[in-house]
Structures are given as structure tokens and as C-alpha cells.
Amino acid sequence: MLELVKDKNTKQSFTDEECNWLLRDELSPRIFEAGLICRVDDRxxxxxxxxxxxICGPEELRFIAEVLTDALQHAAEEFQKR
Structure with missing residues (x-):
């Protein structure tokens, strides 16, 4: 499980609007299109x-890390433009 925060130093969370954009509009589709299935939760x-x-091995874990890194970096860049 990865908890997403707006500021990693202060642990500031996202607003409801930002959270909806981040999880549903940005991360979920990008991650799914890259071939990784995950669940988002904003309760x-x-x-x-x-x-x-x-039975996940090093190759699969590397794939997961690459997909998440790409998606999170892209989301951070897009968030800065908002």
C-alpha cells in the first residue's frame, strides 16, 4: 500500500478535489494502461x-516499480501545472 501525500515533509494530504483528480483521472488510468492493476482508496x-x-519474482517487482515510478512522476509534473 502506498499512501499519497501532497508534501512528504509535512505529510499534508490532498483536498477532496485534488484527490479525485489524482486517483481517478490521473493515476488509475495511466497505471492500468501500462498493464498494472491496482486499487485506489480515498476513504x-x-x-x-x-x-x-x-509467486512474484524480481522481474515482476521491477515492472511494478517502473510503472509506479513513471505514473507518480507524471502525476507530480501534471499537478504542478494545475
Whole structure:
């Protein structure tokens, strides 16, 4: 599970509007299109929930890390433009 915060130093959370944009409009589609399935949850602080298979190896974990890194970097860049 990855908890998403607006500022990692202060742990400031996103507003409801920002959270909706981040999870539903930006991250979820980008991650899915890259071939990774995850669940987003914003009942409290926004989180990405991952459930890799128990037989997940280094190659699969590397893929997950690459997809998430790309999606989160892109989201951060787009968020700065808002």
C-alpha cells in the first residue's frame, strides 16, 4: 500500500478535489494502461493498494516499480501545472 501525500515533509494530504483528480483521472488510468492493476482508496488518506501474486519474482517487482515510478512522476509534473 502506498499512501499519497501532497508534501512528504509535512505529510499534508490532498483536498477532496485534488484527490479525485489524482486517483481517478490521473493515476488509475495511466497505471492500468501500462498493464498494472491496482486499487485506489480515498476513504481516509489517498492510497494505492497493490496485491502482487505470492509467486512474484524480481522481474515482476521491477515492472511494478517502473510503472509506479513513471505514473507518480507524471502525476507530480501534471499537478504542478494545475
Amino acid at each position: 481516509a488518506d489517498p492510497v494505492l493498494v497493490l496485491s502482487p501474486t505470492l
